[in-house]
Amino acid sequence: QVRLVESGGGSVEAGGSLTLSCKASGYSAGAASAYCLGWFRQAPGKGREGVAAVDNNGMTKYADSVKGRFTAVQDRTKDTLYLQMNSLKPEDTAMYFCAGVRCALLDYGLGTAAADRFAYWGQGTQVSVSS
Numbered sequence: 119q120v121r122l123v124e125s126g127g128g129s130v131e132a133g134g135s136l137t138l139s140c141k142a143s144g145y146s147a148g149a150a151s152a153y154c155l156g157w158f159r160q161a162p163g164k165g166r167e168g169v170a171a172v173d174n175n176g177m178t179k180y181a182d183s184v185k186g187r188f189t190a191v192q193d194r195t196k197d198t199l200y201l202q203m204n205s206l207k208p209e210d211t212a213m214y215f216c217a218g219v220r221c222a223l224l225d226y227g228l229g230t231a232a233a234d235r236f237a238y239w240g241q242g243t244q245v246s247v248s249s
Contacts, residue, residue: 119144120142120143120144120145120153120218120237120238121142121143121144121238122140122141122142122155122216122217122218122238122239122240123140123141123143123216123240123241124138124139124140124214124215124216124240124241124242124243125138125139125140125141125243126138126139126243127214127243127244127245128244128245128246129246129247129248130206130245130246130247130248131247131248131249132206132207132208132247132248132249133205133206134206134247135202135203135204135205135206136203136206136245137200137201137202137203138157138200138201138203138214138216138243138245139198139199139200139201140155140157140198140199140200140201140216140240141196141197141198142155142197142198142199142216142218142238143197145197150194150197151174151194152174152220152221153218153219153220153221153238154171154172154173154174154192154218154219154220154221154224155171155172155192155199155216155217155218155219156168156169156170156171156172156179156190156199156216156217156218156219156224156228156236157169157170157171157190157199157201157214157215157216157217158214158215158217158232158233158236159210159212159213159214159215159245160212160213160215160242161209161211161212161213164212165233166215166233167181167183167212168181168227168228168229168232168233169181169184169188169190169201169214169228170184170188170190170201170228171190171219171224171228172190172191172192172199173221173224174221176192178190178191179224179227179228180228181228183209184203184210187203187204187205187206188201188202188203188204189201189202189204190202199216201214203245206245206247207247208247208248208249209247210245210247211245211246211247212244212245213242213243213244213245214242214243214244214245215239215240215241215242216239216240217233217236217238217239217240218236218237218238218239219235219236219237219238220237223235
């Protein structure tokens, strides 16, 4: 069974930086290359929002709200996805989740209903940004 474990959350002041990591494990033999990883976030009282994802060509998709500030990088040799978050804002405060999806489904983007397409989820890591 695929397992995703996030780390790296914390509390920072506005303008600060954090790096999140997501370690994937448990893929069946030969299956890892068919799956892509992404980041979602959920603030209190709000729905789950797609933040970034990396396809199997290394190309990234970002939510408009984080473009230019966040960078997602996947190291497939380590089955690990990173999210470098710079220029953090209070509105970035949320629980951040790593999620896995069949790479072909990334063609539909990270917009509405994107979370429904991701089959595997981590437990989340909290990011809090104070003003």
